[in-house]
Amino acid sequence: MKERILAFQHLSPEQTEQLTSMGVDVVPADQWDTATDISIVFGWSTEHGLAVLQDPHNNVHWIQTVSAGVDYLPLDWITAHNIQLTNASGAFSAAIAESTIGYLLYFLRDFNEAVKNQAGHFWQRPLRSEMATLASQKVVIYGTGSIGQHIAELLNGFGNYPFGVNRSGHGVSGFQGTVAMKDDADLVKDADIIINAMPATPSTVHYFNTDFFDKLNGTRVFVNVGRGKSVDEQALMHALLYQKVLNAGLDVFETEPLPKDSKLWDYPNVLITPHQTSFAGAENIRAIFGYFKDNLASWTQDGKLTVNLTDPSRGY
Numbered sequence: 001m002k003e004r005i006l007a008f009q010h011l012s013p014e015q016t017e018q019l020t021s022m023g024v025d026v027v028p029a030d031q032w033d034t035a036t037d038i039s040i041v042f043g044w045s046t047e048h049g050l051a052v053l054q055d056p057h058n059n060v061h062w063i064q065t066v067s068a069g070v071d072y073l074p075l076d077w078i079t080a081h082n083i084q085l086t087n088a089s090g091a092f093s094a095a096i097a098e099s100t101i102g103y104l105l106y107f108l109r110d111f112n113e114a115v116k117n118q119a120g121h122f123w124q125r126p127l128r129s130e131m132a133t134l135a136s137q138k139v140v141i142y143g144t145g146s147i148g149q150h151i152a153e154l155l156n157g158f159g160n161y162p163f164g165v166n167r168s169g170h171g172v173s174g175f176q177g178t179v180a181m182k183d184d185a186d187l188v189k190d191a192d193i194i195i196n197a198m199p200a201t202p203s204t205v206h207y208f209n210t211d212f213f214d215k216l217n218g219t220r221v222f223v224n225v226g227r228g229k230s231v232d233e234q235a236l237m238h239a240l241l242y243q244k245v246l247n248a249g250l251d252v253f254e255t256e257p258l259p260k261d262s263k264l265w266d267y268p269n270v271l272i273t274p275h276q277t278s279f280a281g282a283e284n285i286r287a288i289f290g291y292f293k294d295n296l297a298s299w300t301q302d303g304k305l306t307v308n309l310t311d312p313s314r315g316y
Helices: 013-020 049-054 075-080 093-108 111-119 146-157 233-241 282-302
Strands: 004-007 025-028 040-042 062-064 084-086 139-142 163-166 177-180 193-196 221-224 248-250 270-272
Touching: 013 025, 013 282, 040 049, 040 282, 049 075, 062 282, 093 111, 093 146, 093 221, 093 248, 093 270, 139 146
Parallel strands: 004 025, 004 040, 040 062, 062 084, 139 163, 139 193, 163 177, 193 221, 221 248, 248 270
Antiparallel strands: none
16 A cells, blocks of 8 residues: 655655655645545644544554654554654754854853843953863763764864763763763762753653752753753752852753743843754755655665664653
8 A cells, every 4th residue: 555644744845746756645734634544644743643643544654753852742652553753863963062062152251241241331351260161171961862972073173072971871982981870970070061962751851850960069051952851940940049050051941932930031140042952944854854755765665764763662
C-alpha cells in the first residue's frame, strides 16, 4: 500500500512535489480529520496529533518531528503501539551553540551592566575583577549530544576545553573529560559556568534543584538551553538571591510563555530569551526536510530509518 504522509509541518509546493515524486501521498494539516490510511506523520499537532494516531482508519507507523526534543509527544502511546520516532537532532545545534556563547560573553564581558548604564546615560567602567575571558573559565556542560558538542566546539575556538556530564560518563570529542550524572558533585562545586543542554527525560526533571545549587559557590553563569522542566525555577531564584549562582541565561522554562508574574523577569542578573535559541531561519527547515527525505528514501526502500532514530521509552 502506498504510504500517506500527514504533514502537520508546512511544506512548500516544491517540497510537496519532491515527496510525491518518491511515490507517496501527501495530506496537508487542514485535512487531518477527513484523511484516512495515514501511515506517516511529519511534524506534530498537540491539539490533533493523538487523535490521528488513535483513529482506526489510520495506521501510523512512523513520526518525524521537527524538533530535537520529543517530550511533548504521547510517548507511552507511541511505545505501546511500536511507532518508530525520528527527531530533528542536529538541525538546531549550531544556532543554540551560538546563542549560548552570546549568553556567556554577555555576562563575562559585563555587557549586562553596560546595558543598564547606557539606559541611565551613566559612564561607569567595570572593575577588572568583575570580567573574565572564556578561556579562563571552568565550563561544565550537561548533555554531550549534538547541542553539547556544538557548544564545546565553539568553546574550543576560544581556547576553552569544557567538561561534560552525560548518563554513563562516556568520553566525547571536544571535551577534556566527562563524568556520569551520578558522579558530578566534585566536578561542579568549583565550576565557573554550567550549561544545561540535556534532553527531557524522567531522570532530568528538576535535576537542577536546591540540592544541586547548594553544591555551588559563586558559579559565574548558569545557562539553560536544554528543557525547562529540568530546572526548579524556585531553587534557581534562591541560588541567584544568595549568590550560589551570580548570573543566568535562560531560554526555556517550566511554563511557556513565562508567566508575566514570574519573579524571574525582575532579576537584574538574569537574561531571558523566549525559547529563541533554536531559531536560525530557513536553514533549520531545509535541514529537517532533508532528514525527512533521507529517512523516507530508506523507509520506502527497506523499511529502515537511518537518521535520528530515537527511543520513545527513553525520551531521546
